[in-house]
């Protein structure tokens with residue numbers, strides 16, 4: 347009798363485990379909303395990501411928690427806000443921070459539960475996650491190839507330049523490009539995944555992060571003569587606070603006026619689009635391999651980008667801002683139990699991915715995570731949602747995004763407010779409009795109450811503000827109140 351019961355329990359446990367879906371976790375680097383199904387650029391060709399959206403749910407108002415690789419990925423993978431950990435710079439990584447060094451991450455949850463777990467490419471921020479810390483995260487770490495380098499740079503930019511500041515047709519063959527190799531490693535992992543257990547396979551693509559290199563045929567998709575440039579407004583920054591410049595005071599990424607002077611704006615737009623299409627094709631190869639494995643019906647696919655990218659809007663290129671161009675990202679879920687062909691306009695955060703995957707794979711919810719499961723919206727895209735999307739860049743600078751509004755509050759108290767329905771390009775700052783004082787006050791209620799100072803050892807893109815003296819320090823150097831805005 348006892349033995350029968352044990353067998354019965356074992357059978358139930360196995361059935362329970364068999365019900366749990368697999369996870370295919372696809373990360374993109376610096377991909378803004380220039381994705382066909384998001385409508386960010388009228389000419390972009392991303393048939394494979396669009397195809398994934400068609401068989402799943404697309405979040406059209408999804409935002410990163412930080413507009414920078416390491417803090418964004420650290421937040422997503424720990425489920426904690428940058429303002430709750432103090433991780434704002436490109437380093438340190440989560441395992442070098444007292445608060446998060448033992449925190450069980452999203453991938454670790456699956457590894458600990460006995461899933462077959464695999465990663466390749468860029469999931470953690472490469473530079474800040476040390477090899478000695480890899481073991482507990484994934485069973486297997488596949489290759490993470492870099493982009494390689496042409497004999498000399500294509501882009502005509504002032505020297506010395508950061509080595510990543512380049513764009514053009516390179517390499518000659520798809521097969522030699524990093525994202526091709528990352529897709530191939532992911533495909534092998536899907537083909538080789540043990541049939542008797544669930545898998546969590548993570549693929550981290552590098553494009554369209556600079557350098558925007560893709561083989562020539564991907565540039566041919568976007569003839570230079572008919573290329574549509576993103577809308578920009580002369581004097582767009584005349585009504586943004588000076589503090590908005592401090593968030594990206596001095597960066598390797600060129601300003602728009604430099605690109606225009608050197609006739610590099612159009613080539614950059616073209617290269618960003620070509621890189622996106624090339625990356626999309628690699629996503630397509632991975633999704634085709636999932637179909638061919640016969641396991642797509644039991645697999646949750648989630649696709650996201652760590653943050654967006656300015657391609658000339660607001661007078662800059664790059665990230666490090668609290669506007670939609672930096673914060674809005676593709677976020678798609680597809681698979682069992684998820685509505686197909688659905689678009690959800692509710693604000694969503696990358697922080698929500700962790701609790702969402704826990705619920706979809708029937709793990710117990712965790713009370714220490716700061717995101718909210720998106721499962722109600724995956725069942726019904728119109729399901730209401732109470733929370734806005736909050737993006738933080740450096741200590742005490744926050745952007746609050748609802749369906750209608752974007753509100754930004756900088757550390758020195760300066761503000762921006764945009765009506766995103768009337769003004770999707772964020773051209774008209776309404777923060778000083780007395781009629782909107784109530785709107786602003788309601789949005790300000792969402793500003794994070796916990797607002798950690800940068801953790802010890804913070805560096806690269808760190809901005810410090812002393813509220814007592816008004817002193818501003820960017821990457822270790824003071825920025826005076828009347829210093830000219832750097833080139």
Ligand SMILES: [Ca+2]
Pocket residue numbers: 375376414415555652653
């Ligand atoms: Ca990035």
